[in-house]
Amino acid sequence: MKGVDLLVINANLITMNGSREIFKDYGIAILGDTIIDIKNTEDILENYKSEKVLDAKGKFIFPGMINTHDHLFQVLFKGIGKEKALIKWLADAIQKPFFNISNEDIYLAAMIGSIEQIKSGVTTIVDYQYAHGRPFLSDSVCQVWEDLGMRGILARGYTDSCDFPKYSGNEIVETEEDFFDDVRRLHKKYKNNANIDIALAPGIIWVMTEDGFKKCASLAKELDTFNTIHTLETEEDNAYSMEKFGMSTIDFYEKTGILSSKFLAVHCAQINKEEIKKLKKYDVRVSYNAISNMLIGYQTLPVKDLLEEGLVVGLATDGAASNDNQNMLEVLKISPLWQKAFYRDPSVIPALKVVEMATIDGADAIYKKDEIGSLEVGKKADFFIYNHMKANTVPLYDPIVSLVYSADENNIETTVIGGKIVMENGKIPGVNEEELYAKIQIAAEKLWERSNIKK
Numbered sequence: 401m402k403g404v405d406l407l408v409i410n411a412n413l414i415t416m417n418g419s420r421e422i423f424k425d426y427g428i429a430i431l432g433d434t435i436i437d438i439k440n441t442e443d444i445l446e447n448y449k450s451e452k453v454l455d456a457k458g459k460f461i462f463p464g465m466i467n468t469h470d471h472l473f474q475v476l477f478k479g480i481g482k483e484k485a486l487i488k489w490l491a492d493a494i495q496k497p498f499f500n501i502s503n504e505d506i507y508l509a510a511m512i513g514s515i516e517q518i519k520s521g522v523t524t525i526v527d528y529q530y531a532h533g534r535p536f537l538s539d540s541v542c543q544v545w546e547d548l549g550m551r552g553i554l555a556r557g558y559t560d561s562c563d564f565p566k567y568s569g570n571e572i573v574e575t576e577e578d579f580f581d582d583v584r585r586l587h588k589k590y591k592n593n594a595n596i597d598i599a600l601a602p603g604i605i606w607v608m609t610e611d612g613f614k615k616c617a618s619l620a621k622e623l624d625t626f627n628t629i630h631t632l633e634t635e636e637d638n639a640y641s642m643e644k645f646g647m648s649t650i651d652f653y654e655k656t657g658i659l660s661s662k663f664l665a666v667h668c669a670q671i672n673k674e675e676i677k678k679l680k681k682y683d684v685r686v687s688y689n690a691i692s693n694m695l696i697g698y699q700t701l702p703v704k705d706l707l708e709e710g711l712v713v714g715l716a717t718d719g720a721a722s723n724d725n726q727n728m729l730e731v732l733k734i735s736p737l738w739q740k741a742f743y744r745d746p747s748v749i750p751a752l753k754v755v756e757m758a759t760i761d762g763a764d765a766i767y768k769k770d771e772i773g774s775l776e777v778g779k780k781a782d783f784f785i786y787n788h789m790k791a792n793t794v795p796l797y798d799p800i801v802s803l804v805y806s807a808d809e810n811n812i813e814t815t816v817i818g819g820k821i822v823m824e825n826g827k828i829p830g831v832n833e834e835e836l837y838a839k840i841q842i843a844a845e846k847l848w849e850r851s852n853i854k855k
């Protein structure tokens with residue numbers, strides 16, 4: 401009898417392994433942050449003992465979901481700047497308060513955004529952190545993840561006002577070199593952290609120099625990480641690139657070396673067939689942000705075309721300023737619905753593919769397929785318990801269809817990340833949620849006031 405740190409018993413496991421097996425009345429043995437065994441409950445109880453046992457009788461366990469694109473600081477901007485197109489939305493909802501955010505503000509925003517995601521089954525977040533009005537704001541996001549036990553990739557962003565909408569009225573607060581220095585600092589700081597990784601996130605095509613993009617490509621190689629960029633979200637990308645560099649965005653990325661197998665392209669809503677082929681040539685990963693694209697009023701990423709080309713596509717909430725929450729279950733439902741309407745074909749993106757994009761493909765999209773994305777021996781113990789015995793999910797015909805089309809947060813009972821229970825029966829241990837929610841309301845009102853945001 402081997403002592404372990406956590407046991408799960410009597411569960412129905414949606415493994416998302418290579419054969420997409422589903423096991424009934426199974427158990428999981430977890431040692432440290434890793435799954436060390438998956439067997440039927442009887443065998444698990446015969447071979448392992450643990451002080452902590454989660455009995456999931458009659459319930460389902462899914463691998464934790466992966467949110468491939470977010471801006472946690474934008475939780476502070478929830479509800480602001482609605483009914484506006486991208487550039488005007490950026491100016492009104494983001495640029496005005498952007499440089500007024502304090503470390504305390506961003507900590508609260510990241511805490512609440514991460515909690516909402518834990519409650520909707522997310523266990524890994526790629527946070528594209530580009531608010532840099534003062535130093536160490538990225539560290540505040542990582543601190544939240546350490547405090548909660550969240551898994552995350554801090555994609556250290558860079559943005560300036562050089563070619564940004566002239567009316568934003570912001571001044572550059574850090575140089576390109578400051579950005580590279582801070583990426584190196586963060587990389588060093590979190591190198592040995594089991595839950596946190598660092599990536600590079602040059603904001604969008606109009607915020608950096610050609611030399612800056614080349615440096616991003618080589619620094620990602622040096623640090624063995626990846627670049628992620630808002631790519632072809634709207635027509636402005638290509639228009640800017642044609643005018644400034646005399647070529648399309650994708651051709652420019654190819655020229656600078658950014659277009660590579662270590663590149664997560666976000667949005668790609670304006671992509672054409674030729675560009676899809678070019679993304680495949682370089683094995684680029686793609687993040688699909690359905691709700692955000694719809695809210696800003698742009699066309700959709702043609703996901704079926706990308707999948708047919710063999711590209712890896714992950715799902716994402718995007719920041720709360722263009723969503724306006726962090727609920728991954730809404731993303732699960734709306735992502736395929738928009739594709740079905742776009743292609744006028746109900747067979748497009750079946751429920752299993754949606755769950756794949758949220759788990760194993762999402763892991764692939766962020767270069768962590770060997771570590772997370774499925775319930776398999778040797779992988780990190782990241783999962784959630786799905787209790788379908790609620791009004792919105794009974795009767796249950798197929799657990800995968802149920803999760804995609806019927807679920808809400810009250811079905812996500814318990815969430816585990818790296819073997820640590822980060823939510824049990826809907827409660828986040830060690831967090832006074834009511835106090836936290838009152839605090840962010842006050843902090844946000846103060847931020848809106850000093851940023852001159854009025855209704």
Ligand SMILES: [Zn+2]
Binds near residue numbers: 469471630718719
């Ligand atoms: Zn974004």
